[in-house]
Amino acid sequence: MSTLISKVPPSAQRATLRTLFALPKIARRRIAGRPVRIDGLELDLDAQLLLKMQKLTDRDLASGTPEEARAALEESRSLLPGDPIEPVAVRDLQVPGGAGPRDARLYTPDGLAEGSGLLVYFHGGGWVIGSLDTHDNLCRLLAVEAGVRVLSVDYRLAPEHPFPAAPADALAAFRYATTNSDELGVDASRIAVGGDSAGGNLAAVTSYQAARGGGPLPAFQLLIYPAVDGTVRRRSRELFGDGFFLTDADMTWFLDQYAAAPGDVSDPRLSPLLGDLSGMPPAYLATAGFDPLRDEGEAFAKKLAEAGVPVVARRFDSLIHGYANLFPVIPAGRAAVLDAASALRTGLQLRPRTTTHYDLFRPTT
Structure with missing residues (x-):
């Protein structure tokens, strides 16, 4: 400061x-x-x-x-006002990663019965920063409002562990959840993946790897302003790359730390927008109007729909990148998180659909 x-x-x-x-x-x-x-x-x-x-x-x-x-x-x-969302039981544990155990945190809303849905959550932070603690209250809010357990995963960070360490950890954590559902108290058929920003990227990449590699598939994707393409500078990055929390310089710095080898940025495990999205699970994808990542997120939602994946896209016109963590001081951000939680609750209750719903909705927030 x-x-x-x-x-x-x-x-x-x-x-x-x-x-x-x-x-x-x-x-x-x-x-x-x-x-x-x-x-x-x-x-x-x-x-x-x-x-x-x-x-x-x-x-x-x-x-x-x-x-x-x-x-x-x-x-x-620590500067954000407001107390932690309660009542939520929190348990620290370890889950397998791509190269050894990783710390994780399981959130269980008070009174939630065994056999609930589960959200495996990956925090944002450009694959370089962020932790279980920085996203603690967001995970609490999602757990309470969606009526699910949330497993937050502390994946390896760059530059100490560059791509593809984080996608390997994310996939391993999801597979752990599917094979240890009884221990976690969840229904193995109702396990979603989700995240914000770089965490949204890892959720989409986990779904992509599962769809392309076989094995269990997430029941749902909760993607909050995800980064999905490191190869193209879109219009929203030019419009909102300075002065709106996440900057153009930030994005360049994060990607430079994460993508260590030539060609990494064009790998679908880093830029899932470039991959074959057929067979991916149903998705909720939220973007913010004043976010440099806005246009790539919306392009990803459109490509999911074109691939036959059920997807609901939401653009919150008045908000900035990071609104999900800033909900204690931005009421419109809290409303947007509640919208995501409602979508998650509904998505885990519905049976898989064969029809595609693509709705780019612009709430007046």
């Missing part, structure tokens, strides 16, 4: 944010400034206010070394 902000104790920063976002709308608007309108969309007021607060720091998502960026994300997590 900047010299001034770094002198303020985290508890005081947290209290300031709580006070700031509790102000009347007219006061928040005065602080945030005039509405931001790009590409026919208007930025959510609370997202705009949060971005203005971010400008008071000297830190981007990908600032400094990987170790420094990880520490910064962990620190920022």
Whole structure:
């Protein structure tokens, strides 16, 4: 953080944010400034206010070394107001990875019976940052609102473990869930994969590997603003690559850490948009209007539909990348997460369908 902000104790920063976002709308608007309108969309007021607060720091998502960026994300997590979502039972465990055991965390909502559905969740963070802790409250919210158990997986991170370490860990974790469903208290036929950003990429890649390699297939994909193509710069990256939380520079830095060998970016296990998507499980795919990843996510939803995969696409016009983690201060972000949870609940209750539903819906959020 900047010299001034770094002198303020985290508890005081947290209290300031709580006070700031509790102000009347007219006061928040005065602080945030005039509405931001790009590409026919208007930025959510609370997202705009949060971005203005971010400008008071000297830190981007990908600032400094990987170790420094990880520490910064962990620190920022503690600044968000609000208590952990309850009542949820949390159990730490280990699951197999591509090269040895990986830490994981199982979330069980209070009163949930044995034999529930399960979401195997992969956190975002550009394959370089993020952890079980940074996505703890998001996993709690999804578990409670979807009425499922959530298994959050701490896959290996780049650059220490570049591609394809993370996809190997993700697939191993999903296969563990399918073969240990009784131990986890879940129905083996109702195991979904999901994630946000890079985690959404790993969820899609896990489904791709399962579909192409045989064996159990996820029952559902929950993809929240996923990264799905590292080979093309689309229009949304040009429009929203600066000033909207995830930047163009961040995206370049993350991919440089992750894709170590020539040709990695064109591998469907990194860029699933380039692969054969037939036979993939039904999907919910959410994008944010002010996100540089928006257009590739929507291209992926369209290609899924063209491959005959049941898919529901949602664009939340007014939101930014990262809204799923920012739900404590962005009410529209919380509503978007609840939409995802509802889709997950429904997707795990329905039998597989043979018809395709492609609906690019733009809620007024």
